[in-house]
Amino acid sequence: MAASSAMQSILASPLTRVVSNRSTRVNQFLIIPTNYVSPVPRNASMRVRCNAKKEQPESVTTSTPRSTPKVSTNFLDLFAFSGPAPERINGRLAMIGFVAAMVVELSSGEDVFAQISNGGIPWFLGTSIVLSLASLIPLFKGISVESKSEGVMTSDAEMWNGRFAMLGLVALALTEYVKGGTLI
Structure with missing residues (x-):
């Protein structure tokens, strides 16, 4: 153009x-x-046409069921770098891990490294397996996370909470390592 x-x-x-x-x-x-270029007369008006369709506003009185957007159920698509599974599962595990680490630290006075070495690995593995399977079952059925999020509990809010929990776990472990003891 x-x-x-x-x-x-x-x-x-x-x-x-x-x-x-x-x-x-x-x-x-x-x-x-001239057979390559069409002559344009002076003072010729150009007409521009838009082929976009107008969106129909949804009526408040009619209640139509929402169609759930489908996602790919291919294993490699789900676990791709930008796929829906990796960051969501890691964020959910980080949220549970951060809260659990803080609760155990407040109740028993153990830092994160002591929690892991004193029997925390089986709890971590069990929680990881259960939460991963619970997160993957709807994705393998083709249901997207965005279709089930409304109001305050949106999929974007979950992603940001998971990211902050991942950063919080790393900051907690690094602070306790540098300090040489518990945070609190």
């Missing part, structure tokens, strides 16, 4: 002249046969 406009402005400029008895337009910069 931009190239066409530039070409038409070059051809319509005062430097353009038509050579008599030949079917070419001559410009000081280029020679173009």
Whole structure:
């Protein structure tokens, strides 16, 4: 479009002249046969047409069931780098882990590393398996997370909470390592 406009402005400029008895337009910069460029008369109006469809506003009185957007159920698509499973599962595990680490630290006075070494690995593995399966079952059925989020509890809010929980766990472990003891 931009190239066409530039070409038409070059051809319509005062430097353009038509050579008599030949079917070419001559410009000081280029020679173009007229069968490639359609002549544009001066003061011609251009008509622009938009083919976009108008969105129909949803009526308040009619209640139609929402269609749930389907996601790919392919294993590699679900676990791709930008797929729906990895960050969501890691965020959910981080939220549970951060809350559990803080509760155990407040109740028993153990730091994160002591919690892991004193029997925390089986709890971590069990929780990871249960939450991963609970997160994957709807995805393998083709139900997207966005279709089930309304109001305050949206999928974006869950993603941000998971990201902050991941950062919180790393900050908690790093602070306790540098400090040499519990945070509280």
